[in-house]
Every structure is written in structure tokens, then in C-alpha cells.
Amino acid sequence: MSKEMEFKTIVAQYANVNAEDITNDMKFREDLGFTSLDFMSFLGELEDTFDVELEEENAEGVYTIGDALELLEKLS
């Protein structure tokens, strides 16, 4: 599985959509229905899956799937 697909599979479990249907312009809250806690929990899963370290502050300014992928790329 590609890194991007692995990432989208994690997103999908909170959003109840298929990973394949997730596009980079989708917003976590408005389009995927993430609650604030879903988002925090999701960040924790990113850390464990991709072996990166995130601070809560890193997430400020992350609204879309594309933003989060970019952040992940920067930290990897």
C-alpha cells in the first residue's frame, strides 16, 4: 500500500467513507465530519503508523487532507 493510501485508510475509519473516495481538497471537519477528538486521535495514529513526532501545535492550519499530507511529508 502506498503511503498516501495508508494515510487515507486511517482517515476513512473516522469518516465512514472509502479510502479511495477521499480527495486532497476534502476538509476534515466540514466534508469528513471529524470531531476535534477524532482529529487528535487521528494525529496520534499518524505518529504510530509513520514513526513521526507531532506536537498539537503542528496541527494548527491543517484543514484539508492535502494540508495533512504536506505536514506528514515535512516531518518524515
Place this chain on the structure above:
Amino acid sequence: MLIRELIEESASKFADIKAVKWLEKKDIKERSYKELGENVVLIRKGLKAEGFTNKHIAFVGESSVFWIECFIGVITGSNVSVPLDFGLPTEDLVDLINRSDSEGLFVSLKKKGAIKDILENCPKIKKIWILSDKDDKALDAISKELDGVDGFNEKIEMYSELKKSGVDSEDDSAPTAEKLATIMFTSGTTGKSKGVMLSQENFATNVEAVAYGREPGLIMMSVLPIHHAFSLVMDWFNGLSKGASICINDSLMHMTRNMGIYKPQIMLMVPLMIETIYKQIRAIDESVPKAMVKVKIFGENLDTIFTGGAHLDPFYIEKFKEYGIDIYEGYGMSECSPVISANMPEAHKAGSIGKPVSNAEIKFENGEILVRGTSVMQGYYNMPEETSETLKDGWLHTGDKGYMDEDGFLFINGRVKNLIILSNGENVSPEEIENKLGLTPLVGEIIITGENNGLVAHIFPDRDYAQVKGLSEEDIATELQKIIDEYDSTQPSYKKIVSIVVRKNPFIKNSTRKIKRQEVLVDEPQ
């Protein structure tokens, strides 16, 4: 038994058991009951030695062993604690520190950025203690923040220095049952948060009322903010009374990971947490054995979750049962220290909020739940009018509507007051936010609603203002989004606005020109 005796008894009875565990990077740090008891005494004596008796002392910080030791040090002597929400913007913290007449402040390193403003705007504050044992590193970081502030050195002290002040010092007097222990701020329906005054007896009798039988050494994991009455009483005082090891969750990002590390048996959660965990379970393939799922998600030993703060759909109770986890829903509010009723292992009914606890007497008035008993607050600090509206003849008016079934279980079916209860248990006063945002010239009328666990701002723009400024419909939407983004950037996550609805028409009003909240979604010409 008041909290002072409770801690003294636990420190001697469970001396070698670990009272608190926490993570520093990947290492687990521990504090035994004996050490915790000794530190509490040193802090209490240190406060007295530094001139703090019968003073109000505020707390701004995330859950930590230092926070709880200092908090207990404060309330087991003659002082009064004022635990504040560390997620609040600095201007709100300044306001609450001033309104609570706090003269001392315990603050965590994470909030060091607020110290300068607090020193400059809270004239009563005589001393600030830093909740950290990393003395040199912490002082260095704070000195940088306070560069240019005159005389800060005399006001700032480390946790370890406070303990040193307590060595060979005289102990503070033990409080009486009626003495004020805590002023705890809660969202007010008038838009101004209110300081709930809880006495020593209020706390102590609530701890006794929610007792459940478990053996010393029980592992609990604390995930809720420590400044909330629910966490303080159910996680901390209750846990410490039975010799539990209370493990601190360092971040909501790591809740699942930390359950794997600490392997808790009991946890206290708000419904939002249960909902999020369920999403993780739902995503696991059904062919995976449930025992394996339990290890992966809950860390193997979890058998009980107590929940409260908002209503939980009974669906989750059924689902979690499949993994050997019982969820017990309760009901409470800061004004009742906080538990009013709770489902318990020996008596529970899904969908209800349990039976009233032993020290709470319940009656109904026009459907509203009224409570009387030893855990009901003394009143709101410096707010006689709000106090007399809420406390009448010893009965606390909860603002919730409900009923009791023939078996004595309590159910909630509505609210009397206008307060948004999010499923993370946070109460948000829509008026508070509306008043703030309503000051912006482009915002003509505004109503805040709670939808899908987030706040939504319904705004009717000031059309005259927009015209003068030459703003198109698109510009208006962009400008409003900017206003909301700016507001959000200063707010804790539960007070952030997640979306905006720009209205074409003004809101429907009643005869006194007040907006009809129940019809905010109607957007038609009047």
C-alpha cells in the same frame, strides 16, 4: 472524612503503592502514596511560611503530579483553590484570576506565555509558582518570556523552592467542613462564567457518595482535564481514597497508545471519547477476534468506563459490552461537586443517568430537576443575584428537565436554560460568544448553535455597513470567515466555531424583539 484526612490515611495505608504515574518522553515516572503525602504537607507548610493563609490561589495547567500535589496542598490548609481551564485565552484567565480575588498562582510551563500578561494585569497576584521540577530549564525559559518585566524574580518561584520553604515550618490549620475549598468556574447562561463555591464537605461527601468497591493497586487512567470537578472527584479524590494508581494521559493524541502502556482497568470519559474509540473499533475487520481488538484498542485490562458531562447513546453501552467493558453513565454539574446520580455496577439501566447518589435528594418542579444535599454548592462567588436564581430554599435548580421511573432511575429529556452541551462534556454559553462577535461592525445579528459536536455561527450581516464598505456577497462571506478565524485562534478547541451560515434575512423575533432561538434555521423574509 474531609480531603485532608483522606490523603493522610491513604499516604499511610497505601504508602508503597504508586499513587501517580506519568510519561516523560517514553519513560514512565512514578510517585508513591508516601511521597505524595509528604509533598502535600511540604507544600501546605511552604504556603504558610510564604504568607499564604486564607488566600485564594489559582491554577493554570494541564494534568500533572505537580498540579494535584499543589492543589491538595492548598485545599487541605486554610487556602482556597481556583482551578482554571488552561485552554482559555490569556485575557479570560486574567479576568477570572481578578474576579476570584486570587493572590497566588500555580502555572505549568506550557502556559509560560501567559505569565507576563498575568503579572501586568492581575495586581493582587503576589506570587507565581511553576508546576515543574525541571528547575534550571524552566527558569531559563520563563526569564526569556519575561525579559523587560521589572521585579519578576521576586514573584516567580519553582515548585521545589516552595517545598523547601515547607521544611521545618509550621503546618497550616485543618479546615472545617463548612470552609470554602474551591471556586470553580462554569459557563453561565448570561454569558459571564460563574465561580461555583464548593466547601470541604461538598467535595468530601461527593467522594463518599460515588464510592465503588475495588482493591488497592487498581489502575486508572485519567484523560479528562484536571480542573473539571468530574475528573477531580471521580479520578483523583476517589482514586486516591481507594489506593488506585492514577496514570496521566499526556495528550488526547495518545489516548489509545497510553491505554496500551498503562493498561488501565477503569477510566472516566466524556461521550465524545467513547464515540471516537468506537470509530476505531468499527474500522477493524470483523474476522479479528474481539479479545485481540480489546488488547489493541483498550490495552487489555479495561473493564469499566464511567461517563458523564453529556448524554451517551445506549448503543455504545451494548457495543462496548461485546469487549467486556461496562459503561456506566452518570449525571452531575460543578454546582453539585459534581455527581448527582450515577449508574453503578450494582444498579444500572441503559439510557438512564442512574439513581441519585446517597447524599442527593431529588424533586421536580415543572419538569425541572431540583437537587438538595451535602454536595450542593454554597453559591456563586460575588454573584448574589445568580445565586438566588439557582439556589432557592436549599434546592439547586439544575436547568435540566427530567423524570424518575418506577425503579428510581433518573432520565433527562430536555433543558430549561440556554446552554449548548457538547458531547465532550463542555458547556458553552452561546450568549457569551454572540456578545463577543456581535461587537464586530459587519456582524448585524448572530446566533450560535451546537450541531454535530461543533459550534455553528448563524450570521445576518449588517447590510448597511457592507454597502458603505462596498462589499459584495462574496466579500461579506470572506470577511466574516476572517472574523471567525481570528476569534477561533484565541479560543480553546471546544469554543471554536467550525462553520458559518450567512443569512439572507434577519432572524425571526418575538414581541420583545428577542431572537427566537428555536427558529434560527428559518431564513425567510418577514
